[in-house]
Amino acid sequence: MMGDLTTNEGQTWANNQNSQTAGARGPVLVQDYQLLEKLAHFNRERIPERVVHAKGAGAKGYFELTRDMSDYTMAGLFNGLGKKTPVITRFSQVAGEAGYPDTYRDVRGFAVRFYTDEGNYDIVGNNTPVFFINDALKFPDFIHSQKRDPKTHARSQDMQWDFWSLSPETVHQVTMLMSDRGIPASYRMMHGYGSHTFKWVNKQGEQFWVKYHFKTNQGVHNLSNEVAEELRGKDTDYLQNDLYNAIEDQDYPSWTVAVQIVPYKAGLDYSQDIFDVTKVISQKDYPLIEIGQMVLDENPKNNFEDIEELAFSPANFVPGIEASPDKLLQGRLFGYKDAARYRLGANYEQLATNRPKNEVHNYERDGLMAQNQNGDVNYEPNSLGGPEENRHAEVHGDALDGKVGNYSVNEDYYTAAGKLYRLLPTDEKARLIENIKSNLGQVKDIKIKIRETKQFYQADKEYGTRVAEALGLELSLIK
Template sequence: MDRNTLTTAGGQPVSENQHSLTAGPRGPILIQDTHLIEKLAHFNRERIPERVVHAKGAGAYGVLKITKDISAYTRAKVFSEVGKETPLFLRFSTVAGEKGSADTERDPRGFAIKFYTEEGIWDVVGNNTPVFFERDPSKFPDFIHSQKRDPITGYKNPVRMWDYWSKAPEALHQMTILFSDRGIPDGYRYMNGYGSHTFSFWNAKGERFWVKFHFKSKQGIRNLTAAKAGELAGSDPDYATRDLFEAIERKEFPQWRFCIQVMPEADAEKYKVNPFDLTKVWSHKDYPLIEVGTLELNRNPKNYFAEVEQAAFSPSNLVPGIGASPDKMLQGRLFAYPDAQRYRLGGNYQMIPVNRPKNPVGLYQRDGIRFDENGNYDNYEPNSFGGPVQDVSVKEPPLRISGDADRYDSHAGNDDYSQAGDLYRLFSPEERDRLTSVIAGTMKGVPSDIVKANLSHFEKCDPEYGRKIAEKLGIRS
């Protein structure tokens, strides 16, 4: 039997694929038509659960090439020598939209990278913005619910969005980015990426440093106007996905400069902002960018579902020399992301080819839905049969922690306005006008008490910021 013969999933040849087995020409279908039953049963299960966020995405394979020695900061082998190349898979996405939503919606963009290092998978699961709307993971579900569809009506309602933000001034920095010209990137090639969170490096001496990851587009930054984005949403809703795929097919391989900011461990105690607050950035004057390498995308997936849809990222995928930090949102994501992948793809999701490490894997996990021999040694440790054992040489140095266990108010004494105001003042007059017009446009029809509560926040960022929005809404102070 050759490969052109149609078979069932069990490999049995199929004699008839055009007509169901029935009792007579007009009779009912027989359950013994096992080929029909298999086709219908599989069809019912073709869709895995959609991601709650980042549902719509595009991806490609590529390579990270190291251009600078940073062994003084980290022992991670991915950075071990200049010229070293590490294969990777990068998935771009919109955040709030569903699987069939348009690529050109005003929304942050996911920028998730899976590095297949010799020490295992290292995932940088970030966005195209250096900050986020929240700093505490307990608020993440509430924030996302406010952006999603109204549970009563089934459609999106801006009142819910602005009502939430009126009580969440920590979101102002990200909101200023979202509603600015930067809010609608012109595809995925013309935007930056960020790890956003603070991570840690540690070197061969066990010295720790705090670090932020930046990916600067070599194509430059290009954004869409709201009018153009709306036009494309109707004429080409897969615009960004198509642009990325076709550029790589043309061998116009997009590249990003991989840069880091490095903060000595002791500086965190005295820095002017909490360096572990996801709503804040570190000044580039205080901690300048250090260029580490070049990231290039040069190969398209062969199957969208198998590779892009089943790609599973988690910030908990860290390799020796790269660690977490006290960033509260990061701490929450260390659990939430792999938990989401187990729900979507099963407990053995890291065995799916796109997620599988390139280096040998030694572990005692067994069973579940398997795609391999399920292990060729017993499933407990310690043991007497030479199974894999721990390696103390990759131990992370101790993390300094102080303070009592409590539920601390992150708003108390925290300045949620200055960085958003600083960003507003960086914009040109024309950019400020477009920013405030977009915000005012989304506020139309929102109850006046909610509008005024939000205006008070914008005024604290910069008096002009709030005034311009109010004027465009016809509100006189």
């Protein structure tokens, strides 16, 4: 027994079954404060959904360091063999709304927050090591093409393939999306990636470039189109429920965490731009180094408070980890926190799920829903003993040179997609072609089909030829 039912002001609630009325047949009285408050709160119970990654599920757990990385970074969570750091994760779909079925073909978000002793550190990635675009300026247009047609209000193959066919940097990710990994069988059974290149700095000031890899210990498993469609009709929350039920059954999912480390100068001189998120760094050149295990062993106590109010940001770094010149990453450093302020309010970082485990000391004050404020000095510099800056956390800058302008990366976008195609087993190649046929084949405008197929052909002649044959295009149109 939890005690008396009360209002949010703590007053005892006498009757939660019937409104106050003037006599048995009414009308309802305006003085029924409890009715009015209940309806008013109900009208405001929904917050704006995320513009992207609206549908998702999350869980809590820990990261345990199995290899000390203090030679490469001063970040505490990566220093000290056996160190455990609490984590919270969120897995998601990119394009669909909050009620969208889990088993549509889509990239999956893979976001991890580490509640470190030095503040929150977020890795906000996907289940693919690359992305569709490499410049934040194109992100709103890309997402618009994945959403609903402004006229028909329906998802449109024409829109997304039109954008992809006019954006050659997308061909690597499109190939991944149309391959088997486009429909994971479980959030537990997919890899995760930080995707971008980041910077690590050790206590001596030495700098390194780093890529994050989360390798599922459950094995990678994907769904066929047929099974995915069948599940879609039975359980729209299939992936969410699979994760929740596994943890409830104490079948705790885990991932081996590894990194690729590239010496600072070698990264700048690498054969391709390591800051272009449409490409990978070859593991032959820089093999994976296993550094730890991530285990998820706790479901949310309250999904709204723990997961829906959770606000990740790639800008959440701790000393020893910094941003790189990746143009898409640079835009995300602003975009995520700004989205959180719109969705949750100015003080979203004071919500329990976003609050760091160490104490917060700064001069930000007031605003909507401000909590835990005191009467201490609210300006800086001051002579009243307020918090002071610590140069230990200072960013280690990169040398810059060049004229201000709007630059295109202007690189080869096809080689990586061709390599990926040639790595696929024969049966997966066949499914890739069939998936492209069933999706691109729905596009009404033949010019879009030709443009996209030309990209596949430039990636690999066999790849493009097979797509052309599947779509019934003359080869002369794509060569």
